[in-house]
Amino acid sequence: MTQINELAARVKDLEGQLLVCTRCGMCQSVCPLFEQTGREADVARGKLALLSGMISKIFSEPDGVNERLNRCLLCxxxxDNCPSGVNVIEIFIRARAILTDYKGLSLFKKMIFRQMLANPRIFNAMTGWASKFQDLLIRSNRNEQATSCARFVSPLIHDRHFMPMAKHPFHKTLEKMQVRSTGSGVKVLLFTGCIIDKIMPHIAVASVKVLSHHNVGLTIPETQGCCGIPALASGDAKTFNFLTAYHLDRFEKEDFDYLVTACATCTSTIKKLWPTLYSGHNPSVTESARNLAAKTMDINQFLTDVVKTAPQKETKDDGPVVTYHDPCHLKKSLGIFKQPRQLLTAAGYQLTEMEDADKCCGMGGSFNLLHYDISSSIGSLKQENIADTGCDTVASGCPACMIQISDMLSRSSSRIKVRHPVELYARSLEPGK
Ligand code: SF4
Ligand code: SF4
Structure with a gap:
């Protein structure tokens, strides 16, 4: 009974935030999910209306409420388009956590989040083993996007063209790298993030190269883990709280001016969710999270606004053409969209804008796993807009968006490469490039 009362109190708390929604419907025209399904229940207004009645339905129809809440990309x-300033993402995430606390976490999610994600060493060991044996189950597509497919019919993978796990994750490569811990005075702690560490370590290598080139002092703590967003988005606040406190404790011992990441989702999570959605029992964590958020920066922003990178190459009219996809977690969440473009220009690329560059690519984390049909329909629109520019390369500041865009381009047999701006900038620093 105590738990029910506590949950009811949390739902009541949410109701205050729900009152801000005037049901104007301005969110409808920008919702990528609504564009595909045309269902009012999929748009923010519909979900907020559902949540208003949740206090009664949460106990009578928890599965139905959960199902509708999970049909969302959290983009x-x-x-971003709400005239009343409704904090939609925070409301949805809090509601998912309430429902999970009521229903309980499935055994599968418990294993993934609480046994693996919450234990960086176990996570590293398990993904290390998986990367060794993955070739038995997958085959390389040998294309520009470096994607693979399942060798056998798989209900989990379907016909996705996905990026396989790296044979040498960044945390292993780091052991052999010379990292400059002192520099021109600016000290950076580099937060790697799971996707970059385990699937795209070359982005972290490029980040180290670029930061070292600009004489930045670097600290890269070992046994960094996940920022916690996959767990939180699935309603597992316990794992999110644990990972927030774990990292704050690890980083408190380090001396740095900025925490920098090359992952848009990690940046947004550390800046916006660690300070506001930590709900564990240690109040000092929230204070530390606020302090850390103030010095956390996306790498494009850091290089452009703090390091003030000068153009490395002259842009030539016949130079390589790049287009840029704005990750929702950079542009809509943090207002960062000029800096990645400036970095691409500094790297000598001709920038050409695609239509709807800031429209969601359809990835949405677990949404892609649960609703691949809708996710890939949204992704196909992005792929068409990219192809229409006639570019050689599409850049994006979010590894999750890069996975989705690679899948879409690979499935359409495109030769367009997918790169992070920092990779292209790092390449421009190489002699003769
Ligand atoms: S969430 Fe914002 S934009 Fe959508 S209906 Fe409510 S007030 Fe309008
Ligand atoms: S977060 Fe994105 S997918 Fe979810 S309701 Fe808002 S616009 Fe639609």
């Missing part, structure tokens, strides 16, 4: 397009 923030609705919040």
């Amino acid at each position: 923030g397009s609705c919040a």
Whole structure:
């Protein structure tokens, strides 16, 4: 009974935030999910209306409420276009956590989040083993996007063209790298993030190269883990709280001016969710999270605004053409969109804009796993817009968006490469490039 009362109190708390929504419907025209399904229940207004009645339904129809809440990319397009300033993402995430606390976490998610994600050493060991044996189950597509497919019919993978796990994750490569811990005075702690560490370590290598080139002092703590967003988005606040406190404790011992990441989702999570959605029992964590958020920066922003990178190459009219996809977690969440473009220009690329560059690519984390049909329909629109520019390369500041875009381009047999701006900038620093 105590738990029910506590949950009811949390739902009541949410109701205050729900009152801000005037049901104007402005969020409808920008919701990528609504564009595909045309269902009012999929748009923010519909979900907020559902949540208003949740206090009664949470106990009578928890599965139905959960199902509707989970049909969301958490892209923030609705919040970005909301004239009343409704904090839609925070409301949805809090509601998912309430429902999970009521229903309980499935055994599968418990294993993934609480046994693996919450234990960086175990996570590293398990993904290390998986990367060794993955070739038995997958085959390389040998294409520009470096994607693979399942060798056998798989209900989990379907016909995805996905990026395989790296044979040498960044945390292993780091052991052999010379990292300059002192520099021109600016000290950076580099937060790697799971996707970059385990699937795209070359982005972290490029980040180290670029930061070292600009004489930045670097600290890269070992046994960094996940920022916690996959767990939180699935309603597992316990794992999110644990990972937030774990990292704050690890980083408190380090001396740095900025925490920098090359992952848009990690940046947004550390800046916006660690300070506001930590709900564990240690109040000092929230204070530390606020302090850390103030010095956390996306790498494009850090290089452009703090390091003030000068153009390395002259842009030539016949030079390589790049287009840029704005990750929702950079542009809509943090307002960062000029800096990655400036970095691409500094790297000598001709920038050509695609239509709807800031429209969601359809990835949405677990949404892609649960609703691949809708996710890939949204992704196909992005792929068409990219192809229409006639570019050689599409850049994006979010590894999750890069996975989705690679899948879409690979499935359409495109030769367009997918790169992070920092990779292209790092390449421009190489002699003769
Ligand atoms: S969430 Fe914002 S944009 Fe959407 S209906 Fe409510 S007030 Fe309007
Ligand atoms: S977060 Fe994105 S997908 Fe979810 S309701 Fe808002 S606009 Fe639609």
